[in-house]
Amino acid sequence: MGSVQELRPKTGDTEKITINLGFVDLGQVDLLVQEGFYSNRTDFIRTAIRNQLDRHSDVTKQSVARNNVELGLRHFTRADLERVHAAGQKLEIRVLGLASIADDVSPELARAAIGSIQVLGALHASPAVKAALADRTR
Numbered sequence: 001m002g003s004v005q006e007l008r009p010k011t012g013d014t015e016k017i018t019i020n021l022g023f024v025d026l027g028q029v030d031l032l033v034q035e036g037f038y039s040n041r042t043d044f045i046r047t048a049i050r051n052q053l054d055r056h057s058d059v060t061k062q063s064v065a066r067n068n069v070e071l072g073l074r075h076f077t078r079a080d081l082e083r084v085h086a087a088g089q090k091l092e093i094r095v096l097g098l099a100s101i102a103d104d105v106s107p108e109l110a111r112a113a114i115g116s117i118q119v120l121g122a123l124h125a126s127p128a129v130k131a132a133l134a135d136r137t138r
Contacts, residue, residue: 013098015122019045069094069120077102081113090115101125107132 021029029044038044053060064071074095081101084091091114093099099119101110103126110129117123118138123130130137 064096067094069096069118071095072097073100074098075100075102076105078104078109081105081109085109085113089113093117093119096120098122098124101129105129111136 029038029041032038032044033040038047063069072095074093074097076091076093076099081091093114093116095118098121099117101124105125107128110125111132114133114136116136116138117133123137125133
């Protein structure tokens with residue numbers, strides 16, 4: 001099967017999110033950027049998020065262990081899924097981070113080999129595979 005790696009995302013390995021901030025909060029962020037504490041708004045927001053994640057790291061670690069979730073990057077190849085299907089088994093995928101399913105995996109193979117999928121973070125798969133797994137995705 002694929003490997004699990006703990007990652008700190010690089011710029012190319014990120015997911016875009018949108019947030020709404022009040023004008024005063026945004027002004028304070030801009031002031032800190034202007035004063036040189038941060039290079040830009042994104043740098044401030046990324047730093048703030050990482051600080052909060054570090055602050056709650058014990059809770060995260062306990063929850064990951066309790067819920068039997070894989071942390072980091074988990075990639076599933078066509079060979080991985082064919083092996084599981086040939087063994088008459090189904091994967092119960094639980095990932096905190098990024099789960100990816102190879103582009104050469106057909107929707108039929110995905111349905112035959114994956115019993116359920118729960119991703120806290122991002123799932124990268126073809127639109128057809130995502131649609132085939134929609135009823136198994138939590």
